[in-house]
Amino acid sequence: MAARIARCFMLLPLVTMLAGCDWVVLRPAGDIALQQRDLIVVSTILMLLIVLPVMALTGIFAWRYRQSNREATYDPEWHHSTQLELVIWSAPLLIIIALGAVTWIATHTLDPYRKLSRLDAARPLPAEVRPLKVQVVALDWKWLFIYPDYGIASVNEMAAPVDVPIAFQITASSVMNSFFVPALAGQIYAMPGMETQLHAVINKAGDYEGFSANYSGHGFSHMRFRFAGMDGAAFDAWVAKVRASEGTLSREEYLRLEQPSERQPVRHYGASTAGLFDAIVNLCVDPTKMCMRDMMAIDARGGLGKAGIYNVAHLAYDRSRSRLDRSQDEAYVLSLCSIAPETMASPAPDAPQYGSVR
Template sequence: MPPLKYFRALLLLPLALLAGCDMVLLNASGDIARQQGQLIIVSTVLMLLIIVPVIGLTIFFAWKYRQSNKEATYKPDWDHSTELELAIWGAPLLIIIALGAITWISTHTLDPYRPLRRIEPGRPVPANVKPLTVEVVALDWKWLFIYPEQGIATVNELAAPVDRPILFKITASSVMNSFFIPALAGQIYAMPGMETKLNAVINKPGEFEGFSANFSGAGFSGMRFKFHGVSEPDFEAWVRTVRTSNAGELSRAGYQVLERPSEREPVRHFSSVAPDLYHAILNRCVDRNKMCMDQMMAIDADGGLGKVGAYNVAPRAWQPDAAIAPRTYVTAMCSVNDPAGLSLPLSTASIREE
């Protein structure tokens, strides 16, 4: 094979390697992910405006001024050129300014906490459309999705209507994770005791891959789920199917069983959900014997409990290994005559021993 054909084959090799790849990041089905893909392309092109000429000129100079080329100009005393200095410093400076402007604009435009202003280019969000709220919990090693308005929950399956804004409220049960649906939007972290948010929209129907993008232990590789973009009638039909299933309610006790580490969990549906479950997960008080974090912070904001707070703890073996030395946690506070789990004024509260 002639050298030129070898060179052409070498240039085509990257395309051949990418032939079987799904370029979902650069051809996304959601408006947010599509804008992020365009940002990658624009940034790459701007950087190539410097990289390609530099590489080309490096090869050109090495060839032109090689030792065997006796016709090349030889100027051993040359040390400065104003034109070259302007080109060498001016062009990268312009690229950096452009990248900085794009970064500043896109950081604000694509802020995951910012409510959507458009469904896709040229289509603003209608004033009467309410976002679909989905509460996301990263478990070990599976995903729990709670639909508070529909009163249902699913494990490792997510569905949403096409062209309707989605508000994800995201937290985790134990360790840090990352919620990522490449076709929908960029990844965002899920952290225990904290809530992150993601606003997004899917513009094309289909089945899309979702997974965790942050290593979280032995079952990390199996933390995958399917995201279904469907029409509004199909979404309502899917909700009815989940509601009429015989899966039962996801109660606090049921969640504590579900929370136990398991790998490659199959899709599961729950026809109803305890109304305060996500709040309890977020505030680390699914067990009613624990005080919720927001209650603790409210007490701290009022000056704390003083000496009595030092006794308001109880030992509990750290799961899953009961042989490990027990840790203590803040217990719930209630009066003698009131049911456990109710938040009461501190003046009437008493400490309950575990």
């Protein structure tokens, strides 16, 4: 027994190592993350209202009715107590009702697709403030951020002005990832061929960490990026710095960038091709490929008819299962519109400037 106690005391110094931990989930810098923190705290307290009494009573009953306690009442025929049943069932039922109500409200209030209505608990969102649009692409194994209003992009670095709503559009290039900045908001999945959204705001200037919260392969552990919350003037200076970069995020450059790589340094692109994010979502950055939206439009109109049957019937991997007659040498030609060439994006003349935002 003494040896066990000694081992416990030897482990106590390890607890001091936790002093270096940053409890960012419980001390976030964004209003959405703060509301999610409050939901976690409230839910935990409500559940502890049952857990703690049960744990305490387990110890009390074990001690009171131990075999050596001759003073405890011994009643082997006891089987029911209405008062005890009321307590046992009513308390958990009330807690479940409270948890259900809190969860239902939070599910709608914190819907990531819902636009913000406030900057924080004390300040509603001013009508004149325009959201900052950021298009996020999860690559293998790095993050690409496109700012469509400014015609710029960056790799593994993102900046946003304080107290300005951020409207994220999120997708992935190959496999599912999860976009997560704990100080800003909860994680949102990034999936290829799909677009997810997130509306959030950062309320304190500082450097924060973002990463992928969903395992996505060999380089997953290094798939991290810097999220910088800045005042309006500092953000405008950051935009000017990125614009001064020589790199251009064209379709060809994106196809090179999406190739798997690890530990990528921060990279800036002073110009970005218009419509690139839409092409990424529709899996047609390569101009020789048909966009997914065009395929779905053809399917919605009934498919390709005879031409489609012929093309599918001649797929090599379907030969063993096909029951169609291939003895005829017929071919069908289908004419499809090609992708129009796109010009290099230039910053929108009415792109918002955040130097005067308060």
